[in-house]
Amino acid sequence: MQEGGQMVEYHNPVMLRECIEGLAIKPEGIYVDVTFGGGGHSREILKNLNANGRLLAFDQDADAQNNIPNDDRLTFIDQNFRYLKNNCRLQGAMPVDGILADLGVSSHQFDQPERGFSIRFDADLDMRMDQGTTLTAKQVINTYTEEDLHKIFGIYGEIKNAKTLAKTICTARLNAAIETVAELKEAIAKQTPRGKENKYLAQVFQALRIEVNQELEALREFLEQSVEVLKPGGRLVVMSYHSLEDRLVKNFIATGKFRGEVEKDFFGNPIKPLEAVTRKALTAAEEEIRLNNRARSAKLRIAEKK
Ligand SMILES: C[S@@+](CC[C@H](N)C(=O)[O-])C[C@H]1O[C@@H](n2cnc3c(N)ncnc32)[C@H](O)[C@@H]1O
Numbered sequence: 109m110q111e112g113g114q115m116v117e118y119h120n121p122v123m124l125r126e127c128i129e130g131l132a133i134k135p136e137g138i139y140v141d142v143t144f145g146g147g148g149h150s151r152e153i154l155k156n157l158n159a160n161g162r163l164l165a166f167d168q169d170a171d172a173q174n175n176i177p178n179d180d181r182l183t184f185i186d187q188n189f190r191y192l193k194n195n196c197r198l199q200g201a202m203p204v205d206g207i208l209a210d211l212g213v214s215s216h217q218f219d220q221p222e223r224g225f226s227i228r229f230d231a232d233l234d235m236r237m238d239q240g241t242t243l244t245a246k247q248v249i250n251t252y253t254e255e256d257l258h259k260i261f262g263i264y265g266e267i268k269n270a271k272t273l274a275k276t277i278c279t280a281r282l283n284a285a286i287e288t289v290a291e292l293k294e295a296i297a298k299q300t301p302r303g304k305e306n307k308y309l310a311q312v313f314q315a316l317r318i319e320v321n322q323e324l325e326a327l328r329e330f331l332e333q334s335v336e337v338l339k340p341g342g343r344l345v346v347m348s349y350h351s352l353e354d355r356l357v358k359n360f361i362a363t364g365k366f367r368g369e370v371e372k373d374f375f376g377n378p379i380k381p382l383e384a385v386t387r388k389a390l391t392a393a394e395e396e397i398r399l400n401n402r403a404r405s406a407k408l409r410i411a412e413k414k
Contacts, residue, residue, distance in 0.1 A: 122400065139164070139205060141164070192207075249281070338413040344382060
């Protein structure tokens with residue numbers, strides 16, 4: 109893509125070496141990249157596979173399909189990764205040797221003004237990763253109850269004045285629907301802390317994006333299915349960019365559940381489907397963060413199916 113005469117990168121893959129090492133790729137193995145995006149991680153996986161290896165790549169955003177390399181070891185699946193298991197079965201790919209998830213939105217999605225993900229541009233409040241779905245940020249802002257907006261901003265955005273924010277939006281929308289990024293910023297200007305505008309608006313936008321794309325529900329369903337799809341000894345590598353996602357991944361790896369106690373067998377031994385390969389989440393090296401700001405918040409967790 110051209111911008112001002114320069115090539116603009118679709119997405120710069122984060123912690124590429126660490127993700128590939130985490131997958132411990134067997135050259136003839138079957139791998140799944142559930143967040144293809146610009147294909148940076150997928151291309152690196154393909155480099156590590158021989159002619160018998162196979163890669164399934166998911167992305168729910170049609171734009172990602174422009175990045176599919178011409179390689180007959182790759183099968184692209186234009187679906188949400190919450191349908192991981194059915195698609196792997198349909199493709200005759202079960203069980204698999206490794207699964208990679210690089211969660212959230214790509215730089216491309218952020219950088220396309222009309223997608224409505226970024227506070228940098230004015231556009232319709234859209235924020236759908238999959239443009240075939242119906243729920244948009246405009247609908248969330250204009251039709252959700254005050255209580256639901258309060259919950260979304262509080263939980264997904266971790267916003268302290270979420271209650272007042274929800275009330276302000278509901279009052280503003282009585283006059284006229286809030287349809288664009290600029291209209292939303294204007295409507296909540298009084299609630300936006302001075303000097304911290306960008307951070308606050310980023311939290312508001314994060315909350316809306318998570319709701320519009322049902323990101324946490326999809327992640328839970330994906331994690332549960334991943335253990336059914338993996339071979340014993342197969343690797344699960346998940347990179348997240350905010351604490352809500354990372355907490356789900358961490359708990360699931362530790363206990364096989366999202367909350368509550370680990371299940372125990374008759375002898376009192378914990379029953380959990382995965383074993384963490386690294387005790388703590390890995391983070392990007394200083395040098396990578398210097399070159400790619402997105403890497404700053406990345407948390408990478410690696411687990412092995414028992
Ligand atoms: C952070 S980017 C991945 C970048 C990729 N690893 C690369 O190197 O270019 C996340 C991508 O996953 C897609 N995505 C996010 N959630 C998804 C889901 N639930 N199902 C399918 N694709 C999803 C987004 O559309 C986006 O293209």
